[in-house]
Amino acid sequence: MKGLKKKRRVQIIIVAAVALVLSTAMIGYAMRDGINFFRSPTQVAEHMPPANEVFRIGGLVEKGSLVRGQGKTITFRVTDTKSSIPVHYTGVLPDLFSEGTGMVATGRMQDGVFNATEILAKHDENYMPKEVIDALKEQGVYEAPGGSS
Template sequence: MKNLKKQRRIQVIIVAAVALVVATGLIGYAMRDGINFFRAPSQIAEAPPEASEVFRIGGLVEEGTLVRGQGEVVRFSVTDGGASIPVTYTGVLPDLFEENQGMIGTGSYVNGVFEATEILAKHDETYMPKEVVDALKEQGVYQEPES
């Protein structure tokens, strides 16, 4: 009788462990398209990702590169001080989007151009995404905002 309880307990633990592994695998499989990794322009220049990979790029909109094309097409470059990556975006830019300001874009790197599907801009004069600040600090070009 005592041996039967011990055996039943071991079976329950094994079933629970298998269920946990299966649940973790299913969650990872479901989220595979929703996870976008961040890359700085210098990282993209050093090791360009595949054209099929969707990721986030962040940095400062390089001064003098913002060109509005026909319709909703916008072209500009993003820099972190070490490298500059050309970006194209079709759509309406956020109201606060401008040159020398922080931004993050989601999209893919195709033929040397980052084709953005979404652009996010700063929301006040002091905000900059953490990833962008870290990348700019790595390049030695980040300046603390004045209080």
């Protein structure tokens, strides 16, 4: 009877290990297209990714580089102050997108140009909704960024 319990325990452990390995493999397979690595312009300039690799690039929109083309097509350069990469995008830009602001784009490199399929604009980390600012002013505790109110 003791040998049967031990044999059953070993079987359960083996089945659980196989199930764990199988479920991990299935999750990895399902996510293979959904994982986008983030790179800075310097990383892209130093090690150009293959043309078929989708990744994210982020940094600041270089001042003076934004050029609006026909329709919804724009080109600009994204920089991390060390390197800059040209970006081409066709589509509707986020409201907060402008020169000198932070952005993150998803796409792939092609002939030295990043072809973006999606662009996200970053807002200032000091952003507060108007309602919150008004409530803080009423309480007399609001302090504007930079020290002035």
